Amino acid sequence: MASIEQEKRKRSDLSFELGPIRPPNEARSLLLRFTRNCPWNQCLFCPAYKKRKFSLRTVEEIKKDIQTARDIADDVKELSWRLGYKGEVTDEVISHIFSRLHYNECYRMVAVWLYYDTGACFLQDADNLIMKTDDLVEALLFLREKFPEITRITTYSRSRTVVRKSVESLKRIREAGLDRVHIGLESGYDPVLKFMRKGVSAAQHIEAGRKLIEAGMELSEYVMPGLGGQKWWREHAIETAKVLNQINPHFIRLRSLRIPKRVPLYKKVESGEFIPLSDDMVVEEIKLFIEHLDGITSTITSDHIMNLLEEVEGKLPEDKEKMLNVIKKYQQLDPCDKLIYRVGRRGGTYRSTDDLKRDPLTYRKIKSFIKEIKEKQGLDAVETMIKNLVDQYV
Numbered sequence: 001m002a003s004i005e006q007e008k009r010k011r012s013d014l015s016f017e018l019g020p021i022r023p024p025n026e027a028r029s030l031l032l033r034f035t036r037n038c039p040w041n042q043c044l045f046c047p048a049y050k051k052r053k054f055s056l057r058t059v060e061e062i063k064k065d066i067q068t069a070r071d072i073a074d075d076v077k078e079l080s081w082r083l084g085y086k087g088e089v090t091d092e093v094i095s096h097i098f099s100r101l102h103y104n105e106c107y108r109m110v111a112v113w114l115y116y117d118t119g120a121c122f123l124q125d126a127d128n129l130i131m132k133t134d135d136l137v138e139a140l141l142f143l144r145e146k147f148p149e150i151t152r153i154t155t156y157s158r159s160r161t162v163v164r165k166s167v168e169s170l171k172r173i174r175e176a177g178l179d180r181v182h183i184g185l186e187s188g189y190d191p192v193l194k195f196m197r198k199g200v201s202a203a204q205h206i207e208a209g210r211k212l213i214e215a216g217m218e219l220s221e222y223v224m225p226g227l228g229g230q231k232w233w234r235e236h237a238i239e240t241a242k243v244l245n246q247i248n249p250h251f252i253r254l255r256s257l258r259i260p261k262r263v264p265l266y267k268k269v270e271s272g273e274f275i276p277l278s279d280d281m282v283v284e285e286i287k288l289f290i291e292h293l294d295g296i297t298s299t300i301t302s303d304h305i306m307n308l309l310e311e312v313e314g315k316l317p318e319d320k321e322k323m324l325n326v327i328k329k330y331q332q333l334d335p336c337d338k339l340i341y342r343v344g345r346r347g348g349t350y351r352s353t354d355d356l357k358r359d360p361l362t363y364r365k366i367k368s369f370i371k372e373i374k375e376k377q378g379l380d381a382v383e384t385m386i387k388n389l390v391d392q393y394v
Contacts, residue, residue: 014068014071014072014075014104014106014107015068015104015105015106015107016032016033016064016065016068016069016106017033017036017057017061017065018031018033018105018106018109018124019031019033019036019037019124019125020048020049020124020125021048021124021125022122022124023122023154023156023182023253024303024304025253025301025303026120026122026154028112028113028116028118028120029113029118029120029121029122029154030069030109030110030113030120030121030122030147030150031109031121031122031124032062032065032066032069032121032122032123032124032143033057033062033065033123033124033125034057034062034123034124034125034128034131034136034139034155035054035055035056035057035124035125035126035127035128035130035131036052036053036054036055036056036057036125037049037052037053037054037055037125037126038052038054038125038126038127039054039126039127039130039158039161040126040127040158040160040199041054041126042197042199043184043186043196043197043198043199044195044196044197044263044264044265044268045186045196045224045227045257045259045263045264045265046263047260047262047263047264047394048126049125049126050262050264054126056130056131059135059138059139062139062142063139063142066139066142066143066146066147067146068106069106069110069146069147070146070147072106072107072110072111073110073113073114073147075107076089076093076097076107076110076111076114077089077114079093079096079097080093083096089111089114089115089117090115093111093115094111094112094115097111119149119150119151119152120150120151120152120153120154121143121147121150121152121153121154122153122154122155123153123154123155123156123178124156125156126156126158127156127157127158127161128155128156128157129155129157129158129161129162129165129173129181130157130158130161133165133169133172133173136173136176136178137172137173137176140153140173140176140177140178141176141177143177144176144177150177152179152180153177153178153179153180154178154179154180154181154182154220155178155180155181155182156181156182156183156184157181157182157183158183158184158199158200159183159185159200159204159205159207159208159209160199160200160204160208161208162181162183162207162208162211162212163204163207163208163211165211167211167214167215170211170212170214170215170217171215171216173215174215174216174217178217179217179218180217180218180219180220180250181212181217181218181219181220182220182222182253183205183208183209183212183219183220183221183222183249184222185205185209185221185222185223185240185243185244186198186222186223186224186227187223187224187227187228187236187239187240188202188205188236188239188240188241188242188243188244189202189228189232189235189236189239189240190202190239191232191235192227192228192232192235192236195274196227196265202239202243205243205247206243206246206247209221209246209247209249210246210247213247213248213249218250218251219247219249219250219251220249220250220251220252220253221244221247221249221251221252221253222253222255223240223244223252223253223254223255223289224255224256224257225237225254225255225256225257225282225285225286225289225307226256226257226276226277226281226282226285227257228285229274229275229276229277230275230276230277230281231274231275233277233281233285234285234288236285237285237286237288237289237292238288238289238292240289241289241290241291241292241293241294242292244293244296244298245292245293245294245295245296247296248295248296248297248298249296249298250298250299251298251299251300251301252293252298252299252300252301253300253301253302253303254286254300254301254302254304254307254312255304255306255307256282256304256306256307256308257276257277257282258306258390258391258393258394259276259391260391260392260394262394263394279308279342279386280331280338282308283308283309283327283330283331284331286309286312286327287324287327287331290312290320290323290324290327291324293316293320294317296316296317297315297316297317298315298316299313299314299315299316300312300313300314300315300316300319300323301313304393305346305348305390305393306390306393306394308330308342308345309326309327309330309353310345310351310352311323311326311351311352311353312326312327326353329353330353333353333356336367337356339370339382340356340363340366340367340370341353341355341356342386343366343369343370343382343385343386343389344356344362344366346386346389346390347366347389349362349366370382373385
C-alpha cells in the first residue's frame, strides 16, 4: 500500500511550467514554456497577458522542465508496459491516466502528446526569439537531445524582435532545431498598427518575414480581419495583402477580431473611437483581402471558431477561386439563412454553409429558436447572443 502512495506522490511531483495559451493548430503538441508572458503587451485587441509581467527563464530552468517532460514521457510508457500494452499509449492507457486524480495537467498533456504521436512541440509564451541567441540555441539542442522523436518545434515571436536578429543568428537557431515561427502580423496598414499599439510597422513586418524565410524557417503569419474597423476596413484588407505579397509566408492564418469587455479595445468601442464591423462586413473584407493576394504560394487557414467561414482555406494560387466561391455562397444566402448559419456556427453546430441543408431538423430548431428570441426580446437580442457565443473563445 505504501508503494502505491509513493507512486502517486511521485507522479503528482512530476510537473513543469505551462503558459496560458497556444495556437489552435498546436492542440496536440508538446508544450514547453521558454519565456513568461509578453515583452510588449500593449496591443489593444489582445487580452492574453494583460496585468502579467514578462520575464526570461534561465537555461537551467528550461532544461529542468525539458528533463521533467522526458521523465513523464518515459513513465507513461512504463505504465503502458505494466498495463500490458507493450509501451504503446493506447485508449486504455489514456483512460487510466485521466480517471485518476494523482495525474496532473503536465502528466496528462504529455500522455496525450504521446497518444496522438504528432512529433510536434510548441514553445510558450509570446516571444521566445527575444532570448539571447546562445541561450535559445543551448535550450533547443538540449530539447532535441532529450526528445529525438520530435519532428517539429514551433514558437511565437514578434516582427520587432526578429528584425533585431541577424540572419546568421536566425540560421543558428534554425540549425539548433526551431522549425517554424508564428508571427502576429495582424495588419499591414500602418495607421491600424499605430492605433492598435502593435509597436511595429508594415516595413518591419516585411523585413522580419523575409529574414525568417532566408534563415530556412517555416513562417506562419496571423491576420486579423475586422481590425481596421469601419474606418479603415478597405485599407486594412488591401495593404495587409500587399505586405504578405512581399513576404510569401508558408501560412496565412485568419483570426477574426472579437472585442469582449476584458479586451482594452472595448473602451475605444464605448467611446465611439472604434466602430466594429458586422459579420457580413468582415466577410466582405476577407473577400477583398484574398482578391489582392497575388504572386505568392502561401497556404491560407481559417482554423478558429472566431472565424465565420471555416472553409475559406487553401493553397495559393490554385485555390484562390475556391475560397472566393465559399464567400460568394455565404453572401448569396437570404437574410434568414444567414442568421441561422451565424447562430449555428457560433454555437458550434455548423462548419459550412452546406450544413444548412444537410440536417433539416437542426435547421428548423435553430430557426424556431431565433424566432422565439426575436418575438420576446427583438433582433438585437439575437445579435447579442451571437456575440456572447463567440466572445467566449477569446
